[in-house]
């Protein structure tokens with residue numbers, strides 16, 4: 001079986017244009033030890049070559065199944081020859097890719113492109129179930145969208161009073177491990193001490209070093225952590241006391257949101273955070289390795305259009321941490 005993965009975009013589009021190659025890739029990811037019936041688990045299945053489906057030898061409902069069953073691709077009329085290049089593009093383009101580009105490049109509507117991208121972002125959540133961070137952690141929060149985008153925190157504080165965000169602005173809390181260079185993001189309700197410190201306590205082991213700015217929301221952390229504060233009114237770096245790495249990450253995030261996605265509804269923001277955190281956390285991997293990682297994340301996840309748009313109420317189980 002073909003085992004290489006493409007290393008460039010042109011290569012990828014050409015590579016995935018063969019439906020049999022796509023199918024082989026899905027089988028390799030889904031059933032590395034042989035195809036099994038997703039309903040009963042039986043390995044006695046026969047391949048129906050002209051339909052590119054399998055049939056279970058046991059008689060039960062849903063005897064016939066495709067490689068898409070039980071993945072984010074299930075129930076989609078779009079072929080794997082279009083899905084896999086989208087996975088490739090979103091995984092490897094450092095500023096993301098818009099639904100308009102997907103529509104144009106793959107010959108689907110913009111709306112379909114948007115839905116496809118959201119499903120792939122769900123697959124990129126793989127690796128979001130973390131152990132607690134420990135060591136040297138930079139903590140910071142940033143505002144996305146609305147009036148506060150480019151304002152200094154002191155001004156934001158005046159606008160938002162007690163730390164609420166007002167309308168149109170979302171607060172994202174970031175934790176960045178200086179040594180493993182892994183970032184964790186949470187879309188939080190406000191910048192109050194209870195909120196920000198709640199995230200830190202939940203995801204950073206006690207006794208770790210926490211580097212933050214002088215925002216009042218971080219006061220009191222020194223009871224459980226070694227809290228190192230840089231007052232940006234005075235200076236930005238004092239020896240190893242700074243928040244430069246997380247600040248750099250915010251620039252990348254905002255470049256992506258502003259440049260590629262223009263405006264993102266707060267309701268969907270966590271998906272874009274998943275996307276950027278994934279690429280950042282896997283930036284040392286090559287394109288093929290990142291793609292393989294996301295392909296493992298397509299299994300066991302579903303996202304219907306109703307769930308996605310919230311038309312059935314709070315149907316998306318919001319991950320605790322984005």
Ligand SMILES: [Zn+2]
Pocket residue numbers: 037038039040041042056057058060063
């Ligand atoms: Zn079966």
